[in-house]
Amino acid sequence: MMEKKNTTRREFISRSTLAAGGLAIGLNSITAPVSGKNLGANEKVRVGFIGVGNRGSQLLKRFMANKDVEVAAFSDVYKPYLTRNRLEVSKRFLESGMVPPMGESFPNKVKQFNDFRDLLDQKDIDAVVIATPDHWHAVQTIMALEAGKDIYVEKPLTITLKEGRMMVDAQNKTDRIVQVGLNRRGSSIYQNLAPRLQNGLIGKITFAQAFRISNMYPKGIGSLSPEQPPKDFNWDMWLGPRAFRPYQYNIAPYYFRWWSDYSSQMGNWGVHYMDAIRWMMGEKAPKAITAHGGKFVLNDDRTIPDTMEVTFEFGSGAMISFSILEATGGKRVQGGEVELRGSKGTISIDQNHYNAEPASPGQFQDWKQLMEPAAGDIQSTKTYGDLNIREDSSARLIRNFLDCVKSREKPWCPLEEGHRSTSFAHLANISLATDQRIEWDAENEIITNNKKANDLLHYQYRKPWDKIK
Numbered sequence: 001m002m003e004k005k006n007t008t009r010r011e012f013i014s015r016s017t018l019a020a021g022g023l024a025i026g027l028n029s030i031t032a033p034v035s036g037k038n039l040g041a042n043e044k045v046r047v048g049f050i051g052v053g054n055r056g057s058q059l060l061k062r063f064m065a066n067k068d069v070e071v072a073a074f075s076d077v078y079k080p081y082l083t084r085n086r087l088e089v090s091k092r093f094l095e096s097g098m099v100p101p102m103g104e105s106f107p108n109k110v111k112q113f114n115d116f117r118d119l120l121d122q123k124d125i126d127a128v129v130i131a132t133p134d135h136w137h138a139v140q141t142i143m144a145l146e147a148g149k150d151i152y153v154e155k156p157l158t159i160t161l162k163e164g165r166m167m168v169d170a171q172n173k174t175d176r177i178v179q180v181g182l183n184r185r186g187s188s189i190y191q192n193l194a195p196r197l198q199n200g201l202i203g204k205i206t207f208a209q210a211f212r213i214s215n216m217y218p219k220g221i222g223s224l225s226p227e228q229p230p231k232d233f234n235w236d237m238w239l240g241p242r243a244f245r246p247y248q249y250n251i252a253p254y255y256f257r258w259w260s261d262y263s264s265q266m267g268n269w270g271v272h273y274m275d276a277i278r279w280m281m282g283e284k285a286p287k288a289i290t291a292h293g294g295k296f297v298l299n300d301d302r303t304i305p306d307t308m309e310v311t312f313e314f315g316s317g318a319m320i321s322f323s324i325l326e327a328t329g330g331k332r333v334q335g336g337e338v339e340l341r342g343s344k345g346t347i348s349i350d351q352n353h354y355n356a357e358p359a360s361p362g363q364f365q366d367w368k369q370l371m372e373p374a375a376g377d378i379q380s381t382k383t384y385g386d387l388n389i390r391e392d393s394s395a396r397l398i399r400n401f402l403d404c405v406k407s408r409e410k411p412w413c414p415l416e417e418g419h420r421s422t423s424f425a426h427l428a429n430i431s432l433a434t435d436q437r438i439e440w441d442a443e444n445e446i447i448t449n450n451k452k453a454n455d456l457l458h459y460q461y462r463k464p465w466d467k468i469k
Contacts, residue, residue, distance in 0.1 A: 039126065039405060039406045040406070042068070043068070043406070044068050044069060044070045045068060045069055045070070045126050045127055045402055045405050045406070046070045046072040046124055046125050046126045046127070047063055047069055047070065047071060047072060047125070047126065047127050047128065047129060048072050048073040048074070048075070048119045048120075048122065048125040048127070048128045048129070048149075049063075049071070049073070049074050049075070049128070049129045049131070050075045050076075050116045050119060050128055050129065050130045050131070050132055050140055050144075051075070051076060051129075051130065051131040051132035051133075051136075052074050052075075052076050052081045052082070052084075052100075052131070053076065053078070053081055053098075053099075053100065053131070053253055053254075054098045054099070054100055054253070054254055055131045055154055056076075056081075056100075056129070056131035056132075057081075057100030057101070057102065058100070058394070059129055059131055059152070059154070059181070059394070059398070060104070060129075061104075062392070062394055062395045062398050063129065063398055064104070065395065066398070066399065066402055068402065069402065070108060071106055071108075071110050072108075072110065072111065072122070072124065072125050073110060073111040073112070073113060073119045073122060073125060074110060074111070074112050074113070074119075075112075075113040075114070075115065075116040075118070075119040076114075077114065077233060077234040077235075077237045077238045078230075078232060078233045078234070078253070079114075079232035079233075080102075080232065081100075081102070082112040082113075082114070083112065084102040084103060084104055085102065085103075086099065086100075086101065086102045086103065088232075090230035090231070090233075092230065092249050093230060093253055096253060096254050096255070098253060098254035099253070114234060114237070115237070116132075116140060116143075117143065120143060120144055120147040120149065121147070125149065126149070126150060126405065127149055127150040127151065127152065127177075127401075127405055128144050128149045128150075128151055128152075129151075129152045129153075129154075130144070130151060130152070130153040130154060131154045132154075133238070133252075133256050133262050133263065134156055134158070134159045134256075134262060134263045134267060135159040135240065135241065135242050135261065135262050135263075136240050136241075137153055137154070137156075137157060137158055137159070137163070138157075138158050138159070138160075138163035138164075138166060138167055138468075139240065139241055139461070139465055139468055140153075141153050141167050141170075141178070142166065142167060142170045142468055143468070145170050145171055145173075145174050145176050145178075146170075148174075148176070149176065150176050150177040150178070150401075150404075150405045151176065151177070151178045151179070152178075152179045152181060152398065152401050153178065153179070153180055153181065153418075154181040155180060155181050155182050155183075155267075155271050155272065155275075155418065155422070156263070156267035156268065156271045156422045156425055157180055157271075157415070157418040157419055157421075157422040158419070158422055158426070159261075159262065159263070159267075160426060160457060160458045160459060161422075161423050161426040161427070161430075161445065161457045161458070162445075162457045162458035163458065164415075164418070164419030164420075164422055164423060165419065165445060166468075166469065167415055167419065168415050168416055168419055171415050175408070177401070177404045177405055177408065177411060178411070178414060178415045179397065179400070179401040179404070179411040179412070179413055179414070180413045180414070180415060180417065180418025181394070181397065181413075182271065182272065182275045182397075182413050182417075182418060182421060183272075183393040183394040183397055184272060184275060184276045184279075184351060184393060185275070185279070185393075185397060185412045185413035185417075186393035186394060186395070186396035186397030186398075186400065186412060186413075187351045187391070187393040187396070188378070188391060188396070189349065189350070189351055189352065189353065189354055189376065189378065190276060190279065190280070190349065190351070192376070193280060193347075193349060193354060194279055194280055194282075197280045197281070197282075197340065197347070198280070198281070198282040200342075200344075201342075201344075201345075201347070201356065201371070201374070202340065202341075202342030202343075202344050202345040202346065202347050202356055202371060203342035203343030203344030203345065203359075203370065203371070204317075204342055204343045205280075205281050205318055205340050205341065205342045206317060206318050206319070206341065206342070206343070207318065207319050207320075207321070207340075207341045208277045208280075208281065208318070208319075208320045208321070208338065208339060208340040208341065209320065209321040209322070209323075209332075209333065209338070209339050210273035210274075210276075210277065210320075210321075210322050210323075210333065210337060210338045210339070211322070211323045211324075211325060211332045211333060212265055212269040212270065212273075212322075212323070212324045212325065212326075213323075213325045213326075213328065213329060213330065213331065213332065214325075214326050214329075215325075215326070215327065215328055215329035216298060216300075216306065216326045216327065217297055217298065217327050217328075218298070219300065220258075220298035220299070220300030220301075220302060220306070220326075221250045221255045221258050221300045221301055221302055222250050222300055222301065223250075223299070223300055223301050224248050224249055224250045224301065225248070226245075226246030226247060226248055227246075227247065227248070227249070228247065229247040229252075233252075235247045235252075238252055239462070240462070240465060241461035241462050241465035241466070241468075242261050242262065242462060243261075243462055244462065248301070250300075250301055258300075258301075258302035258303070258304055259301075259302065259303050259304070260303045260304050260429070261303070264304050264425065264429055265304060265308075265324050265326065266304075266308065266310070266322075266324065266424075266425040266428050266429055267422065267425040267426075267429075269324070270310075270322055270324070270424065270425050270428065271421055271422050271424065271425050273322060273337065273338055274312075274320065274322065274421055274424040274425070275417075275418075275421035276337075276338055276349070277320055277338050277340065278320075278420070278421060278424070279417075280338075280340060280349070281314075281316075281318060281340065283314050283316065283318065284420060284442060285420055285423060285440065285442035286312040286313055286314055286320075286424065286427065286440055286442075287313055287314060287315045287439065287440055287442070288312075288313040288437055288438065288439050288440065289310065289311070289312055289313070289424075289427045289428055289430075289431045289437070289438050289440060290310070290311045290313075290431055290437040290438075291308060291309070291310045291311075291428045291429070291431035291432040292308070292309050292310075292432070293305035293307050293308030293309060293324070293432055294306075294307065294308075295307075296327065297327035298326070298327055305324065305326075305432070306326040306327045307324065307325060307326070307327055308323065308324040308428075308432065309321070309322075309323050309324075310322045310323075310428040310431070310432075312424060312427075312428075322428070333348055334348060335348040335353075335355050336348030336349045336350045336353075336354065336355070337349065337350040337351075338350075342359075343359070343370070344358065344359055344370035344371040345357055345358045345359050345370065345371045346359065347374075351378075351391070351393050352377060352378050352390075352391075353375070353376060353377040353378065354374075354375065354376050355374075355375045356371070356373060356374040356375065357373055358370060358371045358372070358373060359371075378390060378391045397412060397413065400412050423445075426457070427440060429456075430447070430453055430456045430457075433456060434450060434452075434453050434456075436449075436450055436453070437449075438450055438453055445457075
């Protein structure tokens, strides 16, 4: 049975406004878990899950694999996801191919809430997992911080650049642990390479590249008209802080990735690769961004490009090139997902292996080799909780989060790192929207060569969420 509260709409809005308004003044007083206890090494972490659809269910499985986790509560805007009954899922939802298997078995009663705020009210929940659409992450993270919860929040961290700084500022007023689900931060391959590359493994790195390639020709996400949402789906709550619009099946449950109000492929996939590359290079933020692209092939409802090319320039003299190609196929980076090129050699990397090759001499040069070839692989099956699988970076990131909940140490991907990496996506999208190379002041987080472009760093939340600052 779902936990319910008998509230009128007036009480609902009042409660929303009071809860949100408290964020501006209440965070300074939060210094301990709302449960009032510091967890010991052997104690179970009681976890609540906000959003248990596609990605939320993937995270649920990985959290459940750890013996020191107790799944305490679910919150979702779609009832079948709460009850974990796939037989009740809309046929139209099932056709998307993104509905999780569900049907899990839990040793204890798991509370179910339509409204995530009711989950946050539970005093016995130590941590929450936020796996909702991108436009919800900031609001839910800030309110979870106010409620005294530790947080594992999915990528991309935000839907606007300003939201990331709002989240970091909110956390800085607490002692809460927040881990961002940029899963390459949990990869032992990347963890091993980061200091080596920053210390000159392939020399001075001047260029890196990655691609998101997925040929969606000819249908894309289709073209549909507004209609009624499926039974037991709370569309108004799904929209949350975004402006109201009629429901369409090619927005939810998963197609929101192709609508700029709710996500983007620069955010969905670009953030993964930009985080990995800037980590390997030891870079904080770009100084200039240039993006080109558009809907060149697909005649569907998407509001983002099917083709996009972005260049990020750094003060160190390096550049990153990232391409989104959703109207063509094939592979571009050979032997990996990202490629970094240095003065001594080139390296390709993914989560299973890497290969570094020495450069050959160019014009007027007569040297033979400036570095030794290097390569590495994930060799063995490893254990993460009760999972015996080839290394799973998400599982490792989750284990690190649980350990940090107990130790209160800094996690592998804290909020500031997640914010900086997600900023790449927002800056790329703003450059494309303004049709201009934009110059970025990373310290003050403003665009310096186009004042009007700064209006795109955030948007006005819909009531009652507009009280969150």
